[in-house]
Amino acid sequence: xxxxxxxxxxxxxxxxxxxxxxxxxxxxxxxxxxxxxxxxxxxxxxxxxxxxxxxxxxxxxxxxxxxxxxxxxxxxxxxxxxxxxxxxxxxxxxxxxxxxxxxxxxxxxxxxxxxxxxxxxxxxxxxxxxxxxxxxxxxxxxxxxxxxxxxxxxxxxxxxxxxxxxxxxxxxxxxxxxxxxxxxxxxxxxxxxxxxxxxxxxxxxxxxxxxxxxxxxxxxxxxxxxxxxxxxxxxxxxxxxxxxxxxxxxxxxxxxxxxxxxxxxxxxxxxxxxxxxxxxxxxxxxxxxxxxxxxxxxxxxxxxxxxxxxxxxxxxxxxxxxxxxxxxxxxxxxxxxxxxxxxxxxxxxxxxxxxxxxxxxxxxxxxxxxxxxxxxxxxxxxxxxxxxxxxxxxxxxxxxxxxxxxxxxxxxxxxxxxxxxxxxxxxxxxxxxxxxxxxxxxxxxxxxxxxxxxxxxxxxxxxxxxxxxxxxxxxxxxxxxxxxxxxxxxxxxxxxxxxxxxxxxxxxxxxxxxxxxxxxxxxxxxxxxxxxxxxxxxxxxxxxxxxxxxxxxxxxxxxxxxxxxxxxxxxxxx
DNA sequence: GCCGTTTTCGGCCCGACTGTTTTCAGTCG
Numbered sequence: 001x002x003x004x005x006x007x008x009x010x011x012x013x014x015x016x017x018x019x020x021x022x023x024x025x026x027x028x029x030x031x032x033x034x035x036x037x038x039x040x041x042x043x044x045x046x047x048x049x050x051x052x053x054x055x056x057x058x059x060x061x062x063x064x065x066x067x068x069x070x071x072x073x074x075x076x077x078x079x080x081x082x083x084x085x086x087x088x089x090x091x092x093x094x095x096x097x098x099x100x101x102x103x104x105x106x107x108x109x110x111x112x113x114x115x116x117x118x119x120x121x122x123x124x125x126x127x128x129x130x131x132x133x134x135x136x137x138x139x140x141x142x143x144x145x146x147x148x149x150x151x152x153x154x155x156x157x158x159x160x161x162x163x164x165x166x167x168x169x170x171x172x173x174x175x176x177x178x179x180x181x182x183x184x185x186x187x188x189x190x191x192x193x194x195x196x197x198x199x200x201x202x203x204x205x206x207x208x209x210x211x212x213x214x215x216x217x218x219x220x221x222x223x224x225x226x227x228x229x230x231x232x233x234x235x236x237x238x239x240x241x242x243x244x245x246x247x248x249x250x251x252x253x254x255x256x257x258x259x260x261x262x263x264x265x266x267x268x269x270x271x272x273x274x275x276x277x278x279x280x281x282x283x284x285x286x287x288x289x290x291x292x293x294x295x296x297x298x299x300x301x302x303x304x305x306x307x308x309x310x311x312x313x314x315x316x317x318x319x320x321x322x323x324x325x326x327x328x329x330x331x332x333x334x335x336x337x338x339x340x341x342x343x344x345x346x347x348x349x350x351x352x353x354x355x356x357x358x359x360x361x362x363x364x365x366x367x368x369x370x371x372x373x374x375x376x377x378x379x380x381x382x383x384x385x386x387x388x389x390x391x392x393x394x395x396x397x398x399x400x401x402x403x404x405x406x407x408x409x410x411x412x413x414x415x416x417x418x419x420x421x422x423x424x425x426x427x428x429x430x431x432x433x434x435x436x437x438x439x440x441x442x443x444x445x446x447x448x449x450x451x452x453x454x455x456x457x458x459x460x461x462x463x464x465x466x467x468x469x470x471x472x473x474x475x476x477x478x479x480x481x482x483x484x485x486x487x488x489x490x491x492x493x494x495x496x497x498x499x500x501x502x503x504x505x506x507x508x509x510x511x512x513x514x515x516x517x518x519x520x521x522x523x524x525x526x527x528x529x530x531x532x533x534x535x536x537x538x539x540x541x542x543x544x545x546x547x548x549x550x551x552x553x554x555x556x557x558x559x560x561x562x563x564x565x566x567x568x569x570x571x572x573x574x
Numbered sequence: 575g576c577c578g579t580t581t582t583c584g585g586c587c588c589g590a591c592t593g594t595t596t597t598c599a600g601t602c603g
Contacts, residue, residue: 029575268587
């Protein structure tokens with residue numbers, strides 16, 4: 001089993017234990033382990049072999065043993081026993097909002113319900129409402145929950161939700177009773193996929209603000225409303241939570257609702273070590289709970305002896321330790337970007353001419369672009385034949401003479417063929433200023449074969465950048481099987497940069513691999529993979545992921561000036 | 575199941591909201 005599969009098994013294990021009414025801390029230990037395994041750098045098998053896995057905080061003797069067995073044989077005894085004791089489909093019930101382990105167990109034991117379909121029928125027949133501690137309202141809520149699970153699956157790409165969240169935030173900010181209002185939650189942490197919108201507002205008139213939020217035209221339905229929390233379903237189907245606090249409480253609430261949950265748990269443990277209690281309303285000392293006043297998040301961190309941790313890094317993946325040691329990275333910023341590479345024009349499957357792409361980039365304040373149309377085998381995308389390349393380069397030369405303050409690099413996105421060779425011969429590749437290599441066919445190879453295929457391409461002396469290294473399309477296509485640590489190792493050895501593709505469905509390289517790549521000395525490029533001028537903005541999403549991956553300005557090729565980048569490419573050809 | 579400079583047992587983050595029941599369990603983040 002690979003890391004992802006092991007993490008999934010541990011999560012399933014946690015769910016089973018929960019339904020069986022096990023010790024909640026044991027459940028958490030498994031959930032925690034799943035998250036840790038998912039975020040491990042390096043090859044899991046070798047981490048087990050060297051005993052390093054056992055050294056990781058949160059992985060004790062028992063879990064290390066289970067993980068080893070999962071890795072080697074795909075299962076472990078306790079897991080098999082428990083899993084087979086539970087009906088298939090029961091765990092799906094946990095996906096329904098409002099249903100947790102306890103209720104699922106009751107439904108199973110009392111009504112023998114083991115699938116979502118059966119649950120739906122039981123609700124319609126009124127059996128669920130008859131159960132102790134369930135009632136009519138719960139039954140209705142379950143039915144609604146089933147519909148929403150089916151309709152939306154409850155996960156959304158970042159851009160779709162971000163736009164909605166900004167509208168809600170701006171509406172709240174425009175209200176005269178709102179003092180401060182910010183987007184919190186996974187959106188603020190710039191996660192690639194988000195489940196809902198979290199907003200925090202401060203005011204002296206909570207009831208007024210709550211009513212205002214619930215009555216916004218964006219609010220399709222009111223899910224819940226209390227003194228300090230309002231939940232609406234927006235027209236796009238995304239739920240939005242508003243938390244209302246006093247202005248004194250705002251920094252603590254903003255931090256709390258920004259999360260991540262794991263970061264918060266770690267922060268509160270740290271507060272406890274300092275004899276403090278931390279919650280969304282403050283940071284309290286002593287038995288009489290005297291609040292330590294903080295005017296913003298930075299002061300909260302300071303009280304706990306930490307540097308300010310940017311929201312993107314709040315994943316409990318080493319940021320607290322780094323903040324303590326003043327070792328946080330100075331994250332790359334939008335203003336650092338001088339240009340971008342990887343985009344398509346009408347010479348392959350892009351909808352904009354090269355000039356239109358260049359002018360759009362100039363409007364964004366950039367001083368260069370790299371045009372990278374597809375290579376000849378990419379028939380699906382109008383890949384360039386040799387005669388086309390000559391025409392394209394003549395046009396770029398002409399534009400470079402004509403356009404002031406904008407340089408166009410001649411690039412190509414060359415297909416990595418099934419055997420790891422490239423789709424143009426070396427003489428053709430040398431016609432370009434730089435070469436991006438990527439996979440667009442034959443996705444279903446075994447992992448070892450795919451990894452070897454990509455590593456062979458990385459060894460090619462004319463390859464400068466590897467694009468979308470896993471080929472994933474978020475919420476629609478799984479990544480192809482590839483051993484990324486091995487690919488990163490090879491990229492480091494051959495000094496090939498790895499792109500962070502800013503297409504909202506790709507965001508590939510994943511931020512979870514960022515630190516590993518960076519530590520190995522691999523550079524990255526923040527790209528849009530734009531197929532039209534307006535898509536150049538996608539670089540913003542690439543930047544989000546770069547920041548989440550701890551990348552700094554000096555790690556990012558398109559933070560170089562046009563001249564320095566030109567020199568960088570030229571030097572690689574020597 | 576994990577962890578530990580008050581250490582090998584006894585903790586493990588904390589609070590709001592909902593629905594049900596009438597004092598609180600369950601869920602969620």
